Amino acid sequence: MSDPVRLLAVPALSDGVEYAYLATVAPSTRLVFTAGACPLGTDGRTVTPGDHVAQARQVMANLEAALTAGGATLADVVKSTVYVASSQRADLVAVWQVVRDTFGDHDPPSTLLGVAVLGYPDQLVEVEAIAAVAAR
Template identity: 40%
Template sequence: MHPVAGYHHAAIAGGMLIVAGQVARDPQGNWVGAGDAGAQAAQVYRNIGLILAEAGAGPDNVVKITTIMIDRADGPAITAARRAFFGEHRPPHTGFIVNGLGSPEVRVEVEVVAWLGDG
């Protein structure tokens, strides 16, 4: 994962893994999918997959998704990436459309919460 300043990509609280909003940066910190929300969403979910794996979890552990996007028209492409990542697993999902995100390159940001168990 690319390093970020001022916070961690994820934290564990009890049996929960809280994943910070992920954007379309590759492991070296380069932007992926300029102007293409579907390509960005695919990278976002690759990043989420890496974070889940580091915690010993996978997509089926996710119990909540929040998606933030800047353009309603990007919804179908972002949804396709989400469904490709989760397969038949359908955790609760909330979506927001906003005027902008942290950088002008960012069309979509996704955060998740995963259940790791009681141990």
């Protein structure tokens, strides 16, 4: 995590969650907003149709590439939103595990949503993020 970002727990809320409840960003910080990272391969096609976990891995790799292009890393993320095209909690949990494993010890506030459909054919997962890095 970069110096301009603080991830905070909230003592009045449950401590049994795998993410910070809020993040603060110093005023001298440059924000990096990503579009939703999708499970697209270099050929522009959705990878591994039907496999939530494999798509989540591709999404996180694509998110890392986008953040790098913006001068940020996963450790700079201050908020993420994870979309899973499923009404099954097990699918959401499986995708969430990939996201958490990829973030490692960094636990930014995040929202996990089950949705009816995503934009690309056969797409099951999408993750968008906001990162904060020291202004240059």
